[in-house]
Amino acid sequence: MATVSDPAPPPAPAPEGHRLTGRLGVGAIVFMVVAAAAPLTVVAGTVPIGIAAGNGPGYPATYLVSAVVLAFFAVGFTAMTKHVPNAGAFYSYIGVGLGRGWGLGSALVALVSYVTVQGAVYGYIGFALGSLVESYGGPSLPWWLWTFVVLAVAGVLGFRHIELSSKVLGVLLVAEVGIVLVLDAVVVGKGGTDEGLSSAFLNPTEVLSGAPGLGLMFAIAGFIGFEATAIFRDEARDPDRTIPRATYAALAIIGVFYTVSAWAVVSAWGDSAVVAEAAADPGNMLVVTAQDYLGTAAGDVMQVLFITSLFAAVLSFHNVLSRYFFSLGNTGVVPASFGRSHPEHSSPHVASLVTTVVGAVLMAASAIAGLDPVLEVFTWLAGIASVGIVGLMLLACIAVVVFFRRTGVDRRPWQTLVAPVLGVLGLTAILVLLVENLPLLMGGSTALGIGAGVLLLVALAAGFVLAAARPSAARDLVRATRSDAAPQI
Structure with a gap:
């Protein structure tokens, strides 16, 4: 007869001054993670490139494929939520499943990935904001000046309580998604071009034409951010329910939105003309589409909302x-001061300041080096982040399988074995595509591509060194592993 060993006591609650508070519901968390995915930016920037360089009118199907693979990841990720001790997201899940070395290595990879993806967007928004101001007769200023303005505003909002950020993001997200949905509806209502609405994304021959691997690579990058729901665990109203629901909702919203919007863009130009148009002017393709179907004013609004999306x-x-810095501060990985919360705002104010400083240093270095904000800052840093985050998702899927096989605390086959294994297979294929094409993401430089890969591997390996050198770091992962003792016969 099976008996279950007594679980070890849970980790002691964080002391006052080291806690984050909030009553974020599913909607608020979904707003924040979907905003991180920057839906308008993806439709305006990535979709034309995916059509031109990927698989042409069959490109919308790559979003469906990506969503399905990430859904497998989400099943195991959410099943493990209640067994993870803190809001460390990836590193906590991987550490609980695979051990402290893997967990700490994943924490460092996550820091590199989120620092670089944030830096990528900072570079792009500096360029885009400067271009918009100039187009309306404003002064011509260096891109980095606009970037530092945005850095300051984000820093102020990040210093305050999370609910302020969630309200700001909610308004911005509704606006950017709203105008794209209006465009989608008008294109569908008018039946697209004389060719009619596109059906290429349903045709396997079209989907596999051109360079479908490149198409899938661009598509998966558009989902970066949805996996961050777990980082808001401490500020969620009911984390064991809110986090899984928010994860599924965010993935469904992003997947459907991207697929429908990419299909509408293809339909707006027609299967026979869309590739040529996307290749000729990818940066302005969505604005031109909006002007054609909604009028000139809509194109102007689209340009402004592109900035707010960024x-x-x-x-x-x-x-x-x-919140990564905050969690790592409370588990002894980085200075403990990083894990302090503001007495009034209950925000990770020290960690927020550190995040602002790190972003400022990275952008200052980019400006001093004379890097182009889009062709170099954005593409190089986004390339590093894409590989890093997909790699973390893969490790998380493996950790889920290992954890549930070892502990037996949940024996549901779909949630704990079948879906995570399918996620491992799908994410492995995607990671191979990303690594093979990393030089392309890094501006065509093989040396930079190799350097980016080495950086991520060094960060992962450093976790094992840190685990050996600092036995007290992230000990909560060990306690969590032991508390879920396997059933005994």
């Missing part, structure tokens, strides 16, 4: 990164 992404990544 800002929403910056603010979301700032919140995620500051």
